[in-house]
Structure formats: C-alpha cells, structure tokens
Amino acid sequence: MKDQKIRCTPEPTLRRLPLYLGYLKGIETAGQNISCTQIAKEFGFDPTQVRKDIAETGIIGTARVGYNVQELRLKIEAFLGWNKPNEAFLVGAGNLGTALLKYSLFKDKYGLNIVAVFDDDKAKHGAYIAGKQIFPVEKITDLASRMHVPIGIIAIPPEEAQSVADQMVEGGIKGIWNFAPVALKVPEDVVVENARLSTSLAVLTGKLNKMLSI
Amino acid sequence: MKDQKIRCTPEPTLRRLPLYLGYLKGIETAGQNISCTQIAKEFGFDPTQVRKDIAETGIIGTARVGYNVQELRLKIEAFLGWNKPNEAFLVGAGNLGTALLKYSLFKDKYGLNIVAVFDDDKAKHGAYIAGKQIFPVEKITDLASRMHVPIGIIAIPPEEAQSVADQMVEGGIKGIWNFAPVALKVPEDVVVENARLSTSLAVLTGKLNKMLSI
DNA sequence: AATATATCGATATATTTTTATCGATAAAGA
DNA sequence: TCTTTATCGATAAAAATATATCGATATATT
Numbered sequence: 001m002k003d004q005k006i007r008c009t010p011e012p013t014l015r016r017l018p019l020y021l022g023y024l025k026g027i028e029t030a031g032q033n034i035s036c037t038q039i040a041k042e043f044g045f046d047p048t049q050v051r052k053d054i055a056e057t058g059i060i061g062t063a064r065v066g067y068n069v070q071e072l073r074l075k076i077e078a079f080l081g082w083n084k085p086n087e088a089f090l091v092g093a094g095n096l097g098t099a100l101l102k103y104s105l106f107k108d109k110y111g112l113n114i115v116a117v118f119d120d121d122k123a124k125h126g127a128y129i130a131g132k133q134i135f136p137v138e139k140i141t142d143l144a145s146r147m148h149v150p151i152g153i154i155a156i157p158p159e160e161a162q163s164v165a166d167q168m169v170e171g172g173i174k175g176i177w178n179f180a181p182v183a184l185k186v187p188e189d190v191v192v193e194n195a196r197l198s199t200s201l202a203v204l205t206g207k208l209n210k211m212l213s214i
Numbered sequence: 215m216k217d218q219k220i221r222c223t224p225e226p227t228l229r230r231l232p233l234y235l236g237y238l239k240g241i242e243t244a245g246q247n248i249s250c251t252q253i254a255k256e257f258g259f260d261p262t263q264v265r266k267d268i269a270e271t272g273i274i275g276t277a278r279v280g281y282n283v284q285e286l287r288l289k290i291e292a293f294l295g296w297n298k299p300n301e302a303f304l305v306g307a308g309n310l311g312t313a314l315l316k317y318s319l320f321k322d323k324y325g326l327n328i329v330a331v332f333d334d335d336k337a338k339h340g341a342y343i344a345g346k347q348i349f350p351v352e353k354i355t356d357l358a359s360r361m362h363v364p365i366g367i368i369a370i371p372p373e374e375a376q377s378v379a380d381q382m383v384e385g386g387i388k389g390i391w392n393f394a395p396v397a398l399k400v401p402e403d404v405v406v407e408n409a410r411l412s413t414s415l416a417v418l419t420g421k422l423n424k425m426l427s428i
Numbered sequence: 429a430a431t432a433t434a435t436c437g438a439t440a441t442a443t444t445t446t447t448a449t450c451g452a453t454a455a456a457g458a
Numbered sequence: 459t460c461t462t463t464a465t466c467g468a469t470a471a472a473a474a475t476a477t478a479t480c481g482a483t484a485t486a487t488t
Binding site: 249250251261265269274275276277278279280281 | 433434435436437
C-alpha cells in the first residue's frame with residue numbers, strides 16, 4: 001500500500017514547460033504549427049526531450065507537421081493549472097512581498113491571484129498595497145479555511161516562516177510557495193516549492209568560481 | 215581537445231549546499247560538530263547524498279564525529295564564492311530590481327555586492343535607490359569592462375533582455391543572473407543562471423493541479 | 429580492556445533523467 | 459505516382475543522480 005506511487009511528472013519537465021509556453025506566446029502569430037525540433041533549437045535542448053515533456057500534457061502531434069501552436073499553448077497552461085485563476089495568500093509585505101504583488105506577470109500570465117496580504121507589523125494593518133488590504137498574520141488560518149484558498153506565499157524572514165506555514169496548513173492551504181531560506185515541515189499532502197533565490201545564486205557563483213579559477 | 219570536459223559539480227549539489235549553509239548558521243552556537251546524518255534528517259535527504267555534496271567542498275571529516283561546524287560553514291562559503299564580495303551590475307530598477315537591491319541578505323549572507331544600477335527610463339537616470347545611482351543602459355559595456363565586474367543581473371522585461379545580455383558579454387561579464395523569462399544566447403564561456411520565478415511557480419501549481427485532481 | 433555503535437570515505441547498485449534509435453506517417457518534391 | 463524528408467510516438471541505450479553497502483576508525487559503553 002505504501003508503494004502505490006502515483007507516476008508523476010518529472011520536476012525537470014515541470015521546469016521546462018513554462019519556457020516552452022513563453023516561447024509559444026511569442027510566436028503565436030508567426031505560424032500554425034510548431035515542431036519539437038524548433039522548440040529544442042530555441043533553447044538548446046534535445047528534441048526528444050522536448051517531445052517527452054510535451055507528451056506529458058497529453059497533446060497528440062502529427063508526424064512531419066508537429067503541433068498546433070495554440071492547442072499546445074492551451075494544453076500546457078491547463079496542465080500547469082495556469083488557465084484558471086489560482087487564488088493565493090501572500091504573507092510578508094516587505095520588499096520581496098511587495099515586488100511579488102506588483103509583478104503583474106504573475107496575475108496576467110500565470111493566473112496567480114493574490115487575494116489578501118498578511119504582515120505582523122501592526123503599523124501596516126489596514127493599509128493597502130497594490131489594491132490589497134494588509135491583515136494581521138493571526139488571521140491566516142481562519143480566512144484561508146473560510147475562503148478555501150489553496151496557495152500560500154511566504155515572503156518573510158526565516159525565523160517566522162515555520163510558524164506561518166503551520167497556520168497555513170491549519171487553514172487548509174495545500175501548496176506553499178516558500179521564499180524563506182528554511183526547510184519547512186509540513187504534512188505529506190501539502191506541497192512546498194522553495195523559490196529560494198539564494199539557491200539560484202549559488203549555482204551561478206559556484207560555476208563562476210570554478211570557471212574563473214581554472 | 216574538445217572533449218576535455220572539466221569534471222564539474224552536479225547542479226543539484228550546488229542547489230543543496232546553500233541549504234546546508236543556512237542550517238549551519240542557525241546551529242553554530244549549539245555544538246562543535248555536525249554529522250551528515252543530522253543534516254540529512256533536517257532536510258529529509260539521504261545521508262550519503264549529503265556526504266557526497268559536502269565532499270565537493272574538499273572538507274575532511276572524522277569517523278564517528280562528523281565535521282567541525284564552523285570549518286564546514288567556511289568551506290561551503292568558499293566553495294560557492296560567498297566568502298568574498300561578488301560585484302554585480304543590476305539592470306532594471308523596477309519592482310523586482312528594487313526588491314533585489316533592498317534585499318540585504320544578498321549582500322550580508324551571499325556576498326553579492328551590487329555596485330551600479332542601470333535602467334532605460336531616462337526619468338530615473340541620476341536618481342538613487344538604496345544608495346546606488348541609476349545609469350543609462352548604454353553605459354553597461356563601458357563600465358563593466360573598466361570596473362571588471364564579473365556578474366550581471368537582468369531584471370527587465372523579456373523583450374530587452376537579450377540586448378542587455380549582449381552588452382554585458384561585450385563588457386566582459388562572465389555570469390548572468392537572469393530574471394527575464396527568455397532563453398538568453400551567450401558565448402560558451404559565459405554562465406547564465408535563470409532565476410525565473412515562473413519556473414518555480416510551475417512546479418508548485420503543476421503538482422497541486424495533479425494532486426487535487428486525483 | 430573489550431565490545432558496540434555512529435560515522436566517515438569509497439565503491440557498488442538502483443533510479444531517474446537525458447539522449448539515441450527505429451518504424452510509421454504526412455507533406456513536399458521528383 | 460513514387461521517393462525523399464521531417465517529424466511523430468515508442469522503445470532502447472547512455473548518462474547523471476541518488477541510494478545502499480562495506481571496511482575503517484573514533485568515541486561511547488560494558
């Protein structure tokens with residue numbers, strides 16, 4: 001029973017799909033069809049890999065033709081859940097939180113709809129940023145459970161992150177987008193995706209460091 | 215001659231090292247030594263994997279004891295190049311750029327020192343944000359080559375990203391931290407790390423989408 | 429002092445991810 | 459119409475990554 005193991009999409013595939021999507025959006029006017037070969041060339045990937053990634057979405061292509069651009073775009077969006085608004089709570093109205101809120105691409109392109117903002121700074125409570133009212137952190141659990149919000153975004157210092165995550169879980173939030181540099185402990189049925197910029201920076205400086213020292 | 219292939223650190227390892235680092239910083243007062251087993255438990259990883267990751271830094275541990283906490287921290291920092299200031303140019307003084315600039319952790323913890331900011335909005339030229347003056351984008355090449363700045367950060371809309379990357383490369387920049395959702399084309403000796411938030415969001419919503427539909 | 433145990437480093441195995449191959453097929457060109 | 463070619467989907471091979479095993483060793487326990 002333990003080894004049921006639902007076959008799930010490889011994470012690298014999930015990371016590449018948004019790239020393809022961005023590309024498709026840019027060329028939608030150009031032509032009707034697109035092949036894996038073309039997409040692969042754009043990104044320097046292997047065509048077979050692109051084909052496998054795309055196959056995950058369930059789309060059926062045509063030999064010698066490829067895929068219909070618009071259909072492929074819609075399939076990827078549906079697969080990622082970006083075709084419908086994903087409601088989210090944002091915790092942390094500091095620099096990062098504010099940037100996330102104002103970054104309109106999230107709403108426009110990825111369907112991420114931040115419906116409320118929370119912060120533990122009393123001075124901010126009741127104020128608005130980017131049209132959203134700021135609430136006290138203690139209200140997360142209650143509001144999340146009543147509004148059935150599925151996603152929580154953590155953009156606060158690491159010390160408070162676990163406590164906020166606990167409150168989110170208690171409120172029934174199923175996915176946490178975590179910008180704090182800590183390992184959150186959550187139940188198995190809650191997905192945590194760490195968007196830690198430091199991780200990305202490490203890859204850059206680590207490679208650079210190696211390269212420049214050779 | 216083409217297949218020289220320098221043995222390089224696996225990217226997953228580079229991604230995990232900052233996690234260990236953050237953990238080490240949190241416990242430094244707690245004790246003298248730390249074992250892979252303990253670190254692994256903290257993150258839910260396999261101890262052998264942690265040991266391999268750590269081995270990349272060149273540290274030597276002691277059987278039955280583990281590693282000296284402080285030494286390990288310093289080794290990881292040195293390995294990632296975070297022990298010395300990494301000078302960088304930031305292009306884009308919008309929401310994201312400003313957040314990056316103000317996010318003090320980058321400077322304090324990761325040694326990322328943003329020395330100048332560029333934007334193509336004439337109204338911003340000469341102004342200061344977070345103590346840094348804003349320059350016209352056209353000056354990147356000249357300034358980068360004269361100041362020998364190794365890192366460029368791209369925090370602008372996708373349309374302009376490639377052009378800015380070209381200017382960075384021309385100025386001798388060797389590492390680009392790219393926040394724009396496009397595939398940058400650069401010479402082989404330039405490292406590009408894509409810090410695309412959309413990619414991370416895709417992993418979250420993709421998994422959620424699958425989970426909630428089962 | 430002898431034995432047990434945790435942990436290291438090294439090596440071997442397993443799993444996952446990427447890349448290559450192959451037959452089938454739809455369009456283009458001879 | 460027949461051949462050639464690009465591309466698909468499926469399957470196989472290769473490469474990368476993660477996990478397991480094993481002898482050695484330093485500390486703790488009997």
